[in-house]
Amino acid sequence: MKKLLSLLLTGVLVAGTIAGCGSKSNDHLARIKSAGKITIATEGVWAPFTYHDENTDELVGFDVEVAAAIAEKLGIEAEFQEVAFDGGLTGVSTGTFDMMANGVDVTDDRKNTYDFTDPYAYDHAVVVTLASNDSISSFEDLNGLTTANSAGSTYEAMGIQYGATVKNVDTLGETMTLVQNGTVDATINANTSAQDYFNTTGTTDLKVAAVDPEVTMYAVPLAKGTDNDSLRAAINDAIKALREEGKLSEISIKYFGADITAE
Structure with a gap:
């Protein structure tokens, strides 16, 4: 009986460990933090949101700096991947990219495919x-x-x-x-x-x-699903902190000469 009880308890512990690992692997934020980086889709050809500096050829822009600042708040590296706009959105939905930063505006149609973070900028x-x-x-x-x-x-x-x-x-x-x-x-x-x-x-x-x-609201699109709940919450916290610190406004004024981060 003691041997049977021991086996049963061992089975419960093993099952719990497997379930715990599964839970972690099903959390996008946990995977990103484990990798130490977040892959960000962006066009690189849409000034002043995302483009290349004509002197250095460095990828720069409002969205590039905002996304990099968000990654810093998450404690990870921002890895940008340049791709056509529709390819970026598709890549987010299929898991090729973790997120997209490219002046993606929130629409009812896109809400059917993506879970959006809070807006970080506004336009027309x-x-x-x-x-x-x-x-x-x-x-x-x-x-x-x-x-x-x-x-x-x-x-x-x-x-x-x-x-x-x-x-x-x-x-x-x-x-x-x-x-x-x-x-x-x-x-x-x-x-x-x-x-x-x-x-x-x-x-x-x-x-x-x-x-x-x-008003056009710009936000970060993430693939739909509970897998991204913690990531979306973490990005929302980052956006809130960057707004309260004045960092969003600072980046906006740098690229637009005005603050487009307040509705």
Whole structure:
């Protein structure tokens, strides 16, 4: 009887150990901390959110610095992987990347696939046209026209929603060039990115023709599931701390000349 009881107790302990290991392995944050790094998908071609410094070729930008600061708060290294926008989102959902930092805005449609953290920045979508174009003054005016945007972006979806034919391109510069040379009628993009493009290039050929009054919220998308509950909570704590410390505002002013981190 004692021998049987001993075997039973041993079995319980072994089962408990296995269950504990399973629980740990099913926690994304635990795996990330064990690896000592978090893989972050980003385009690297969408200034001033994520791009390469023209002098050093270093990956820089608002989202790059925010993501690096979040990783530092988690006590791990930020490992950036440059990929097309739609590839980044797909990679997050399939587990190729731990998270994405690329001005990913929260939408009802994306909530079906991703669990989002709290927002860390706010913006507005705008329509950019030739400065000489007087026929477009609203999003509704895009019906039957052609726009240029990144595949899988909210701006692509907005173009389709308003009846435009969307030409997919990889970079912000390409979208603006296509508008300038008349290949497309307009582009829908973030107001912050449009203004940065105007300021850095000095172009007077383009203008903001319409502004969406609805606020765009930028947040970190994570794959859906309880596996990411602790990671999402940890990132939310990091965002809160960075906001309270003034770090988010500091990074925003550095890249935008204004604080877009407060709603």
